[in-house]
Amino acid sequence: MTRQFLEDAFCGESKAHMRYLIFSAEAEEKGLKNLSRMWKAIAHAEFVHARNHYRALGYIGSTEDNLQQCIDGETFEIEEMYPVYNNAANFQEENEAVRTTHFALEAEKIHAEWYKNAKKVAEQGKDVEVGKIFICDVCGYTVEGEAPEKCPVCGAPRSKFVEF
Amino acid sequence: MTRQFLEDAFCGESKAHMRYLIFSAEAEEKGLKNLSRMWKAIAHAEFVHARNHYRALGYIGSTEDNLQQCIDGETFEIEEMYPVYNNAANFQEENEAVRTTHFALEAEKIHAEWYKNAKKVAEQGKDVEVGKIFICDVCGYTVEGEAPEKCPVCGAPRSKFVEF
Numbered sequence A, B: 001m002t003r004q005f006l007e008d009a010f011c012g013e014s015k016a017h018m019r020y021l022i023f024s025a026e027a028e029e030k031g032l033k034n035l036s037r038m039w040k041a042i043a044h045a046e047f048v049h050a051r052n053h054y055r056a057l058g059y060i061g062s063t064e065d066n067l068q069q070c071i072d073g074e075t076f077e078i079e080e081m082y083p084v085y086n087n088a089a090n091f092q093e094e095n096e097a098v099r100t101t102h103f104a105l106e107a108e109k110i111h112a113e114w115y116k117n118a119k120k121v122a123e124q125g126k127d128v129e130v131g132k133i134f135i136c137d138v139c140g141y142t143v144e145g146e147a148p149e150k151c152p153v154c155g156a157p158r159s160k161f162v163e164f
């Protein structure tokens, strides 16, 4: 049972971490700088907790192992999860969910390709060659090199892209 | 059912985001700078997806609402989840899980107090007054002002503390 509890704790910590990042961004927008920083700090504590559980479960492997996990996760979301969730949201006429599941599905297709390529490169013992990366803060669209004038998935302007 | 699917998608995105942050830190340590940056960028895309689902579920409220969610979550972990998980890990002699659940439990006690205080301050329409915050990168111990010589929970040295 302990293994199952660690899996549940990893899920709980990941959701708490995510909630705190979301609330931190909200506080930042309202000019509550200290509260935003506090949420970000505590989010990091939950990252540490989640990583401890993940390591105890034995899920942190070689770079290739880790990349294969990512390929499997993105592929599940592309082939199973998001098409079904999007279809159900359409069927139940839940337009907001239609939108958020469509946004996610489009980005995951890109992620899966990037991870597949990254795994080939890792197998040769090299680092990936990737230029600047831009993420659409409205839909998560992921692109290398330059942020587009308008997001091809959600139409957001270039100013909405975050650089990495 | 769509609501349940959004809840599951929020969980899936939070876990993917967390996995990618963990792997990004691993890649950084191995000197794989681009791969580490790529993981961090894609983790941000999953943050955007998770936040879209969370908003569609109606869970982003006022600052007080958001803080109450945090108080409830931390309180559950302190009073229910982690004592039981820690006890089970002891009972099944799973020492690694005994350690990770103990580490988490100790930090959550601090988080709950900080969030309760923050809610009182938010109710007066003010930002919290908090100095520098330090998080132990080994156990998540959370402290304001100065990092201790040695972490009181896990014994890690001051150099293991991350500043916010």
Ligand SMILES: [Fe+2]
Residues within 6 Å of the ligand: A013, A016, A045, A046, A049, B104, B107, B108
């Ligand atoms: Fe935690």
Ligand SMILES: [Fe+2]
Residues within 6 Å of the ligand: A074, A107, A108, A111, B016, B042, B045, B046
């Ligand atoms: Fe993805």
Ligand SMILES: [Fe+2]
Residues within 6 Å of the ligand: A136, A137, A138, A139, A140, A141, A151, A152, A153, A154, A155, A156
């Ligand atoms: Fe977009």
Ligand SMILES: [Fe+2]
Residues within 6 Å of the ligand: A104, A107, A108, B013, B016, B045, B046, B049
């Ligand atoms: Fe995603």
Ligand SMILES: [Fe+2]
Residues within 6 Å of the ligand: A016, A042, A045, A046, B074, B107, B108, B111
């Ligand atoms: Fe916490």
Ligand SMILES: [Fe+2]
Residues within 6 Å of the ligand: B136, B137, B138, B139, B140, B141, B151, B152, B153, B154, B155, B156
């Ligand atoms: Fe510690």
